[in-house]
Amino acid sequence: MEGPGGFTTDGAIHTLKPSALRTFYLVFSAVYGSAIVALFYFHAKALLSFTTLVSFSINMALLLSDIFLAFMWSTSVGLRVFTVLRKEFPENLEKVMKRSDYPALDIFICTADPYKEPPMSVVSTALSVMAYDYPTEKLSVFVSDDGGSNLTLFAFMEAAKFARYWLPFCRDNNILERSPNAYFESNYPSSPETQKIKTMYENMKERIQHVVETGKVADEYVNNDNEREAFIKWTDQFSRQNHPAVIQVLLDNTADSDMVGQFMPNLVYVSREKSKSWHHHFKAGALNALLRVSALMTNAPIILVLDCDMYSNDPRTPLRVLCYYSDPKILSQYAFIQFPQRFPGVNKSDIYAGEFKRLFEINPMGYDGLMGSNHFGTGCFFSRRAFFGDPSSILSPEFRELRPDNAVNKHLRSIETMTLAHEVAGCDFENKTKWGSEIGYRYGSLVEDYYTGYRLHCEGWRSMFCNPERSAFLGEAPFTVGLLEVGFSKYSPLTFGFRHLTPCMALAYAEYAFWPLWSIPIAIYAFLPQLALLNNVPIFPKVSEPWFLMYVFLFLGSYAQDLIDFVSVGGTCRKWMNDQRMWLVKGLTSSLLGSIEYLLKVLGISASGFNVTSKVIEQEQSKRYEQGIFEFGTHSAMFVSLTMAALINLASFTWGMLQFSVGSSMEGLLIQMLLAGYGTLNSWPIYEAIIFRNDKGKLPTITTTIATLLACALYVAASFTLKHN
Ligand SMILES: O=c1ccn([C@@H]2O[C@H](COP(=O)(O)OP(=O)(O)O[C@H]3O[C@H](CO)[C@@H](O)[C@H](O)[C@H]3O)[C@@H](O)[C@H]2O)c(=O)[nH]1
Ligand SMILES: [Mn+2]
DSSP: OOOSSOSOOSSOSEEEEEOTTHHHHHHHHHHHHHHHHHHHHHHHHHHHTOOSHHHHHHHHHHHHHHHHHHHHHHHHHHHHHTOEEEEEOGGGGGGTOOGGGOOOEEEEEEEOOTTTSOHHHHHHHHHHHHTOSSOGGGEEEEEEETTOOHHHHHHHHHHHHHHHHHHHHHHHHTOSOOSHHHHHHSOOOOOHHHHHHHHHHHHHHHHHHHHHHHTSOOGGGOOSHHHHHHHTTOOTTOBTTBBOOEEEEEEOTTTOBOTTSOBOOEEEEEEOOBOTTSOOOHHHHHHHHHHHHHHHHTOOSEEEEEETTEEESOTTHHHHHHHHHTSHHHHTTEEEEEOOOOOTTSOTTOTTOTTOHIIIIIHHHHHHHHTOOOOOSSSEEEEGGGGBSOTTSOOOOSSGGGSTTOOOOSOTTSHHHHHHHHHHTSTTTTTTSSBTTTBSSOOSOSOHHHHHHHHHHHTTOEEEEOOOSSOSEEEOOOOOOOOHHHHTSTTOIIIIIHHHSOHHHHHHHHHHHTGGGGHHHHHHHHHHHHHHHHTTOOOSOOTTSHHHHHHHHHHHHHHHHHHHHHHHTTOOHHHHHHHHHHHHHHHHTHHHHHHHHHHHHHTTSOOOOOOOOOOOOOHHHHHHHHTTOOOOOSOOHHHHHHHHHHHHHHHHHHHHHHHHHTTOOOGGGHHHHHHHHHHHHHTHHHHHHHHTOOSTTSOOHHHHHHHHHHHHHHHHHHHHHHHOO
């Protein structure tokens, strides 16, 4: 097990140790793996002894599902066995590094739409990191506004003014929640000073919200010529898809000081040039533009990438990062240090599994023991150098000024810097360059985060997962499809990955790339055994056969392991129940649609784009969520497949119970009974939504009707096939 740092804590600034469950997982995986081999032997036997075409097809479907399940299992073995735990001790940092020697830190914040991502919350995010416990002369915040919105720029002008009060306030009172939004929603101690700041905050909020509501920055809100000049660019021809680059230095850390005379960090607003004739590559394109603009202005060796919906929850996070990056050896080998995404907004039992514990906590700890954490878009500190070629050879960008090793010697507001900044933020700047293919964030996938992290690992970079007890960042729960693009590209983890990574790491990446294919086994297991049961056709081994036990072991074994994983990172059983339910739900909804969408795209029938997730929630909706009630509300194709599965499982389970109660022998049908019962149990919220609910989030009648009709049709078709062979 390779990794920096010893295993002792005295004086060390970081430690690393393998998971306590390592031996258990090794043994368990060996046993489970043997059971899988036995399962395939069983399948082979069944296939060879088929009697009818129908029984052959059923066996083929089950085999296909099990092949996929086994593949997904194999991808996770390495992650389980090699899980590691890291710890940092920022309190010991001063022993190895003086505060005056801290490296410069650039912080990138992306926003893309003032209506889906309210500027007020983007501003709170920015303020939370501007107030980091870090030397302000080393700190710069760059905001990328892909919405090209004067409303967002206005919000940041306001934020720059409010920062003069907010930064010293946080510093002097040693506040932990440095997002004003989060702070004023928390149980803060009241004092006259706090009241004063709160009033200022409310005033700022009111102005920003007013401007957003009216959709324009009225004259009375513009305070001076400087500001007026900034808004001049928003002419009548200016639209979000078509506009020149707008770059505004709102705060300069050598000139702008706060209320008590301390300089404030740099704050730079950047809206890159957009034109319909050039592809902008979504968030990856925005980040690459920031990489270049920031290179000219500060060129900090360390970069924090944040989405606008993630704010800092701990002002000392950069010091935690320095526990690693203060060591030049680590900086030259480790491309990034990823922090988990945490979502305080999820309700007590996390009905939607919005915490994504497996994705954002359990798996990254496993990756970390292989070649390093995967990257998930936000809450990640990068070494700037990593964006410019593999660890041993630097790739030179177009100008010397863009090189990661260039020392900036011009002032950030200087005419030369500003002119060059506008040039590198141009929409055609990347044309015929290595940006997006070998330099910077990589293009070609809507999940640029997963893809870029993966490509960096293939280049030989390593990374880390940093999971402190107090969350470093908090945010809103996301929702993603579009992974298959990588899985089937020429950079697929199964081909390219195997050549450039260790086998376990390549497999681990494959798990994500093929994630949407979960829908295949889930859909088969959600319908096939149940339809067969409704027709009294046994498709699994009888209770008296030894193979029965193998099935039970495979099923319970994987569930038990999942539960242990989940609880070992602080999850509750209740949340786990919901987590496994959402896994099934996604298999029948978003993953299924994602796979179909991917297929359509490959066949050239439709193109998918990046839809910015809306961060605005209706009030009533959020109340239902607090109470743990599912939201169905609008009719959608997604809910049809889900409702069909719910109905068929219920019918099948009820039918099975009836048979059982009249004394029929269920010996051969028990596994199907159990599966239908398990499906029914998991579908509970759907039955509720159909029958008992009256609120706006209940299942629309049209969805129920369509699903019922389709379920009946499916039943009739299945009965016909099963009986006529
Ligand atoms: O053209 C675009 C589109 C999006 N964004 C920004 O990208 C971020 C992520 O977009 P969001 O709509 O919030 O996507 P999510 O599905 O919530 O994001 C998850 O999935 C993305 C793709 O894998 C990652 O980039 C994110 O970090 C991760 O949180 C936001 O800050 C957006 O403002 C841009 O800057 N330009
Ligand atoms: Mn998001």
